[in-house]
Amino acid sequence: MLSILAADETSGVxxxxxxxxxxxxxxxAIAFAILxxxxxxxxLPPVQRVMNDREATIQADLDAADAAKAKMASADSELADxxxxxxxEAASIIEAARGEAEAERERLIGRAEREVTAMQEVTDSELxxxxxxxxSSLRPQVAQLAVGAASRIVNRQIxxxxxxxxxxxxxxxPN
Amino acid sequence: xxxxxxxxxxxxxxxxxxxxxxxxWAMNKIGLxxxxxxxxxxxxxxxxxxxxxxTGAQNxxxxxxxxxxxxxxxxxxxxxxxRYTPLLLSIFLFVFWGxxxxxxxxxxxxxxxxxxxxxxLAIIAAGVYIGxxxxxxxxxxxxxxxxxxxxxxxxxxxxxxxxFLTVFIIRPFALAVRLFANMLAGHILLVTFGVLCITLWRxxxxxxxxxxxxxxxxxxxxxxIFVSFLQAFxxxxxxxxxxxxxxxxxx
Amino acid sequence: xxxxxxxxxxxxxxxxxxxxxxxADEQNIAAAxxxxxxxxxxxxxxxxxxxxLVGQAVQAMARQPEAAGTVRTNMFLGIAFTEALxxxxxxxxILLKFx
Numbered sequence: 001m002l003s004i005l006a007a008d009e010t011s012g013v014x015x016x017x018x019x020x021x022x023x024x025x026x027x028x029a030i031a032f033a034i035l036x037x038x039x040x041x042x043x044l045p046p047v048q049r050v051m052n053d054r055e056a057t058i059q060a061d062l063d064a065a066d067a068a069k070a071k072m073a074s075a076d077s078e079l080a081d082x083x084x085x086x087x088x089e090a091a092s093i094i095e096a097a098r099g100e101a102e103a104e105r106e107r108l109i110g111r112a113e114r115e116v117t118a119m120q121e122v123t124d125s126e127l128x129x130x131x132x133x134x135x136s137s138l139r140p141q142v143a144q145l146a147v148g149a150a151s152r153i154v155n156r157q158i159x160x161x162x163x164x165x166x167x168x169x170x171x172x173x174p175n
Numbered sequence: 176x177x178x179x180x181x182x183x184x185x186x187x188x189x190x191x192x193x194x195x196x197x198x199x200w201a202m203n204k205i206g207l208x209x210x211x212x213x214x215x216x217x218x219x220x221x222x223x224x225x226x227x228x229x230t231g232a233q234n235x236x237x238x239x240x241x242x243x244x245x246x247x248x249x250x251x252x253x254x255x256x257x258r259y260t261p262l263l264l265s266i267f268l269f270v271f272w273g274x275x276x277x278x279x280x281x282x283x284x285x286x287x288x289x290x291x292x293x294x295x296l297a298i299i300a301a302g303v304y305i306g307x308x309x310x311x312x313x314x315x316x317x318x319x320x321x322x323x324x325x326x327x328x329x330x331x332x333x334x335x336x337x338x339f340l341t342v343f344i345i346r347p348f349a350l351a352v353r354l355f356a357n358m359l360a361g362h363i364l365l366v367t368f369g370v371l372c373i374t375l376w377r378x379x380x381x382x383x384x385x386x387x388x389x390x391x392x393x394x395x396x397x398x399x400i401f402v403s404f405l406q407a408f409x410x411x412x413x414x415x416x417x418x419x420x421x422x423x424x425x426x
Numbered sequence: 427x428x429x430x431x432x433x434x435x436x437x438x439x440x441x442x443x444x445x446x447x448x449x450a451d452e453q454n455i456a457a458a459x460x461x462x463x464x465x466x467x468x469x470x471x472x473x474x475x476x477x478x479l480v481g482q483a484v485q486a487m488a489r490q491p492e493a494a495g496t497v498r499t500n501m502f503l504g505i506a507f508t509e510a511l512x513x514x515x516x517x518x519x520i521l522l523k524f525x
Binding site for chain 2: 051
């Protein structure tokens with residue numbers, strides 16, 4: 001009735017459905033041996049090589065991208081360095097200019113001060129000289145007066161020349 | 176009675192030979208599917224172009240290779256397991272294409288619902304992981320298995336016996352039986368609902384149940400596609416795990 | 427409705443069986459009953475086990491979504507190991523029923 005499902009004539013099939021038939025073992029072993037040898041030596045190596053190549057290519061591309069990124073980062077930092085250098089240079093130039101101006105000012109002020117001082121010194125020395133002159137011109141008269149006064153007091157003639165050193169000392173070192 | 180006649184198991188899994196009746200090289204549907212399971216992945220790899228930007232078949236092939244790499248090799252063994260990628264890849268492809276013929280019309284038979292292919296693959300897997308154990312640990316692999324030094328002395332004979340049975344007998348047996356029984360169960364399930372649909376079609380009154388049965392058949396077909404993939408994945412993953420346990424025995 | 431169909435089938439089968447049972451029939455009946463029993467019993471443990479396993483795996487994935495890949499791989503591994511018991515029961519069923 002159900003012969004459409006499977007062949008009715010069963011030839012060479014062993015009684016026990018668990019045990020393998022010899023010719024099935026034979027063909028199975030041959031087929032598997034051929035498949036294994038083909039895959040081992042012919043079919044798999046090129047596929048693996050292509051896959052490894054692709055992996056290497058992808059890895060190389062990734063590495064290149066990483067390198068480019070690193071390069072960009074280094075260029076960025078270089079630019080920043082340059083900027084910093086330029087800024088520092090500008091700052092130093094400004095500083096130098098400021099220092100120069102300061103020095104110039106110092107110099108001018110110094111010169112003015114020196115001039116003022118010189119003028120003062122000149123004035124002072126003139127004053128001193130004039131006073132000196134005045135004093136020295138007065139000194140003989142003062143000595144005459146003092147000697148005259150002293151002669152009267154002691155009732156004795158005192159020579160001006162004898163008294164002059166004492167008077168001079170007294171005038172040079174008052175008190 | 177109702178015309179309900181379930182086909183015998185021989186009708187479900189036994190196929191007449193195309194040629195060479197009882198010789199060891201006789202070819203039947205299982206042998207044909209085995210050859211197709213070898214030819215289709217080969218063709219797939221050959222059609223795949225080798226370009227930097229993958230297109231078409233190359234996409235599929237590379238997805239499979241990468242799937243084996245990231246889901247089977249790396250979790251189970253680690254980077255050092257890459258040298259077993261060809262074996263695991265061929266196991267995965269062979270099992271998957273052997274399974275998927277369960278839902279391909281005109282075939283409707285998973286090659287792995289016969290014990291032959293699972294047995295071969297399990298023997299190969301066992302040979303590989305036992306060989307790896309002896310290659311990397313020499314005689315110590317056998318000694319550690321049957322006389323494990325990391326358990327108390329009193330338990331060693333028992334644990335050693337269990338370990339020996341597990342490694343050399345139960346693992347390959349379970350590997351083969353898992354695949355075989357899964358595919359056979361799926362096949363019987365599909366046949367059951369297929370037979371039910373045909374039978375209901377012929378019954379006058381009960382034909383109203385047919386939509387339910389047919390829906391179930393469609394859903395199960397989808398489920399079996401998933402199981403085909405999952406069993407191939409599990410077979411490859413378990414092989415990788417066993418190889419790893421040979422590379423790094425528990426201490 | 428399918429339940430009704432099943433019951434009717436069973437009744438008809440029983441009627442057929444009552445007519446005359448040979449020793450081979452009895453053996454087949456015992457084997458079929460044993461096969462069903464074997465698979466049914468073999469499915470209990472793995473059923474509970476897989477349910478627990480997947481539940482825990484889902485919980486682990488919910489708690490740590492970043493570890494979902496590893497958890498899923500290990501879940502399939504665990505399912506494969508647990509399922510083997512049920513599948514051995516299924517093989518026993520095939521052996522009893524058909525071999």
